[in-house]
Amino acid sequence: MEIFSYMEQYDYEQLLFCQDKQSGLKAIIAIHDTTLGPALGGTRMWTYDSEAAAIEDALRLARGMTYKNAAAGLNLGGGKTVIIGDPKKDKNEEMFRAFGRYIQGLNGRYITAEDVGTTVEDMDIIHEETDYVTGISPAFGSSGNPSPVTAYGVYKGMKAACKEAFGTDSLEGKVVAVQGVGNVAYNLCKHLHAEGVKLVVTDINEEAVRRAVDEFGAKAVDPKDIYEVSCHVYAPCALGATINDETIPKIKAKVIAGAANNQLKEAYHGDKIHEMGIIYAPDYVINAGGVINVADELYGYNSERALKKVEGIYSSIERVIEIAKRDNIPTYVAADRLAEERIERMRKSRSQFLQNSHHILSRRFK
Ligand SMILES: NC(=O)c1ccc[n+]([C@@H]2O[C@H](COP(=O)([O-])OP(=O)(O)OC[C@H]3O[C@@H](n4cnc5c(N)ncnc54)[C@H](O)[C@@H]3O)[C@@H](O)[C@H]2O)c1
Numbered sequence: 185m186e187i188f189s190y191m192e193q194y195d196y197e198q199l200l201f202c203q204d205k206q207s208g209l210k211a212i213i214a215i216h217d218t219t220l221g222p223a224l225g226g227t228r229m230w231t232y233d234s235e236a237a238a239i240e241d242a243l244r245l246a247r248g249m250t251y252k253n254a255a256a257g258l259n260l261g262g263g264k265t266v267i268i269g270d271p272k273k274d275k276n277e278e279m280f281r282a283f284g285r286y287i288q289g290l291n292g293r294y295i296t297a298e299d300v301g302t303t304v305e306d307m308d309i310i311h312e313e314t315d316y317v318t319g320i321s322p323a324f325g326s327s328g329n330p331s332p333v334t335a336y337g338v339y340k341g342m343k344a345a346c347k348e349a350f351g352t353d354s355l356e357g358k359v360v361a362v363q364g365v366g367n368v369a370y371n372l373c374k375h376l377h378a379e380g381v382k383l384v385v386t387d388i389n390e391e392a393v394r395r396a397v398d399e400f401g402a403k404a405v406d407p408k409d410i411y412e413v414s415c416h417v418y419a420p421c422a423l424g425a426t427i428n429d430e431t432i433p434k435i436k437a438k439v440i441a442g443a444a445n446n447q448l449k450e451a452y453h454g455d456k457i458h459e460m461g462i463i464y465a466p467d468y469v470i471n472a473g474g475v476i477n478v479a480d481e482l483y484g485y486n487s488e489r490a491l492k493k494v495e496g497i498y499s500s501i502e503r504v505i506e507i508a509k510r511d512n513i514p515t516y517v518a519a520d521r522l523a524e525e526r527i528e529r530m531r532k533s534r535s536q537f538l539q540n541s542h543h544i545l546s547r548r549f550k
C-alpha cells in the first residue's frame with residue numbers, strides 16, 4: 185500500500201507508529217478526521233499476518249469511527265489503534281503504560297477505549313499515564329466494559345431492520361445466525377433468547393460456542409457454514425469483511441444486522457446485497473452503542489442518559505432505511521450521506537475565528 189496516497193484518498197490526518205522495545209509494544213494510532221472533536225476509537229490487539237495488514241486495519245477502523253461518531257450525533261472525530269500481538273500471550277503492564285504515554289503525547293487529539301483483544305483492565309493501566317482513555321473501571325466513576333451496551337444497541341437496530349423486512353419488529357420465533365459469540369454477541373444472544381429467537385451460532389473459540397449452546401439452547405455450526413444457514417437474520421459479530429464475493433451468494437437471510445466493524449469487504453458488496461433485496465443495517469450505525477456509552481464519560485458518566493441515547497439506534501436505522509428508499513440507494517450509502525452531511529455542516533458552522541490560546545494573538549493577549 186502507498187501510505188500517503190491512501191491517506192490522501194480518504195483524507196486521513198495522522199498516522200503514528202509507537203514502539204517500546206522493553207515491553208514489546210508495537211502500536212499504530214490512526215487519526216482520520218477531527219472536524220467534530222477529538223478522535224475517539226478503541227484499541228485492537230491482534231496477531232496480524234504483516235505490518236501492512238495492521239496499518240490497513242488501523243486506517244480502515246479509524247475512518248469507520250469518524251462515520252460512526254458523526255452518525256451517532258457525537259461531537260467526536262474518528263481514530264483507532266491497533267497493537268500488533270497476541271492478546272492471550274503478549275500483554276504486560278509496561279506495554280499499556282508505554283502506550284498510555286504515547287496517547288498522552290497527543291494531548292487530547294486521540295482518546296482510546298476497548299476493542300477486540302483489549303479489556304477494562306488494560307484501559308485502567310493506560311489510565312495510569314493519561315486521562316485520554318474511556319471504558320475504564322466503574323470504580324473510577326466510568327462506564328466500564330462497553331460490550332453489553334453495544335449489544336443492546338445492536339438488538340434495537342436489528343428490531344428496526346426486521347420491521348422493514350418482515351412488517352413487525354417482534355423477533356419472537358425468528359432464526360438469527362450469529363457469527364462470533366464473543367463479548368458483544370454473547371450479550372446480544374441474551375436479549376435475543378429472552379425474546380424467543382432461535383439462535384444458530386458459530387465461533388472459532390469452542391468455549392464461546394459451548395456457553396451459547398448451554399445458556400441459550402443455540403444450535404452450533406462450523407464457522408464456514410454460518411453463511412448458508414437458513415435464517416431470517418445474519419448477525420456478523422466477529423471481524424470485518426465477511427460480506428464479500430465468496431459469501432454473498434450463500435447468504436439466505438433477509439436482514440444483515442450485527443456488531444462487527446467494516447462488514448462490507450468493498451463498497452460494491454453493499455450494492456450487491458441491496459440488489460438482492462437484503463435489508464442491511466449499516467455496521468457503524470447499529471454498533472454505535474459502545475462508543476455512545478464511553479463518550480458519555482466525557483460529560484461525567486450517567487448510565488441512564490447513555491442508554492437512552494443508545495435506544496435511539498432503533499430510529500437511526502429507521503431513518504437510514506427511509507433515506508435509502510426515498511433516494512433509491514443502498515443503506516450503506518444513506519448512512520455515509522448522513523455522517524458526511526453532519527461533518528460538513530459542522531465544519532462550516534465552526535469555521536469562524538474563535539479567541540483561544542492557540543492562535544496568532546495568543547502571545548500578545550495573555
Ligand atoms: N466491544 C464493543 O463494544 C464493540 C463496539 C463496536 C463494534 N465492535 C465490533 O464487534 C466485533 C466483536 O467485538 P467483541 O468485543 O465482541 O470481540 P470479541 O473478541 O470478544 O468477540 C469476537 C469473537 O469472534 C470470534 N471469531 C473471530 N474470528 C472468527 C471467525 N472467522 N469465525 C467465527 N468466529 C470468529 C472470536 O473467537 C471471538 O469470540 C468486532 O468487530 C468489534 O470491532 C465491538
Ligand SMILES: CC(C)C[C@H](N)C(=O)O
Nearest residue numbers: 226297298299330474475
Ligand atoms: C468502545 C468504542 C470506543 C470502540 C468500539 N470498539 C467500536 O468499534 O465502536
